[in-house]
Amino acid sequence: MGVALNADERPVSHDFAIALTSMPPLLELKEKSVGNLKSYASALRDQLKNVKNALQQMKKLRSHSKTQSDSYTSNVFYQYRLTRHMHQDWPKWLKLMAKKLGAKQIASAQSLHPLLPTETDLSEALLAIYRLQTTYKLKAKDMVAGILKGKYYSHDKWGVIECSMLGLFYFYKERYTYAIDWLKLALKLYKHSNAKLIKIMDWTFVAILEILVEATRISGRYKAAYIYANRTLARKPNDDYMKRQVEQLKELSQLPLVPNVERNSNKLYKKFCNRPYPPIVKGVSCHYLRSTPFLKLAPIKMEVLSQDPSITYYHGLLSDVEASTLKNLSRPLLHRAEFFDFKTNLYAMDYYGQRTCKTARLDDHVHEVTEALNQRVSHVTGLLLTDSEKLQIINYGMSGHIHEHIDASKRSSEGEWETGDRTATALAYLTDVEQGGETVFPLLNITVVPRKGSVMVFYNLQLNSQADERTLHVSCPIIFGDKWIATKWIRDKAQMFIRPCPIHFKPLPKSDLLPEMEVTNDLDFIREEDYAGSLMK
């Protein structure tokens, strides 16, 4: 349940890290900036040419005067030429020198500035890497080599600055082991990098060493801290703080190595998403569904993943074209995910990174594909989609995920929602995902791998309409790829005669396995703009 922040407190962001749909504008922006910088460089080159020409001309005159024995006053040729040159050419050169260079390009760069990723965007990107690395226990050196969970991907190499930023980010998150790995990698990469460029971006070798001193000292790795402090001092011999550090660390480094225990995330999704890849999906049974006249003509392959609670995976329910149509219909409507706060009965902005995705709702009759999907879901489930919610499309962002949750409202008495609680969820996968992004039911030990065109249906309610807490599920952080889904939440009231509560129904005992879903002030939930902000000041 969320704590809604005031609209004014929301940091401005372009949502670049939140959704992949934001990436094409970012790439366009990059192309524009490159074009602009090229044109600026060409203006500077033209100016340099002018200066060189002027020098050339001057040199010619000077050498002329030196080689001639006759004096300036007696040589009519030289006299006339020099007079003309100094009178006519020089004011021209002066004018060229005074010309404001690249004014057009500077104005264009300034106009692009508000469109650039903000501090919040960068914080979210750092947080995405953090989520990815800590969920899947990835090694920094593997990530830099393009290896994610044992699979190699062609990649844009990260350099000193990317590694240093991550090092500092982990440092602020008090995850020193990761911080040290990233900072050490940054130092290693420094040797093969353009030091001048890195310096322009305010990173120096010694700045990285200084953070390493802190990270190793705070985490109790005194020997390493002593070495880094000495290396820093060698570069900054007058640094009194570092002198004191070296003295203290010399003594501390005699102590046995006992690194401090680091805080570990207790988030369920992290525990359950990091399983061997590819996950083994154990279905109960698999057969063709031919239960209605429609399905007799077009049988659907179904995998029963769980009988109680019922979770079924229907394959080939949507074609590739239909999946693309749903994505395209939603694109203009996508916005940062909100979540329903049952305390306030309002949709609230998700400031705590519980859902790192963009969402949109599509009307049932907006297109023949939305109608067809409804019809097919109704055919395979036998449920009535009257009063069901509008189709929700989700586009996950960088390392996008959804924390553990249940789809039912979790209230004991139905009724606040006029059409009843969410009997079932029909979740259509609109993309395959290269790695990660599985839907996991931790309490049932079920992992569902997204398959484009397949629809997974699970029942959220017991037959007495109370939430079935065993359906707790998460969407694991995407490791590589693009994940889109379409979710249809089917409401309870319409199923009154289809799913009646039997007379001798025994409700499930209240589960104490269900995590408390209140937003806590756990560091995992804290938006990291403060950290990234402080990195850049």
Ligand SMILES: O=C(O)CCC(=O)C(=O)O
């Ligand atoms: O994307 C997924 O795998 C799960 C989505 C989900 O749980 C939801 O939208 O409620």
Ligand SMILES: [Fe+2]
């Ligand atoms: Fe869900």
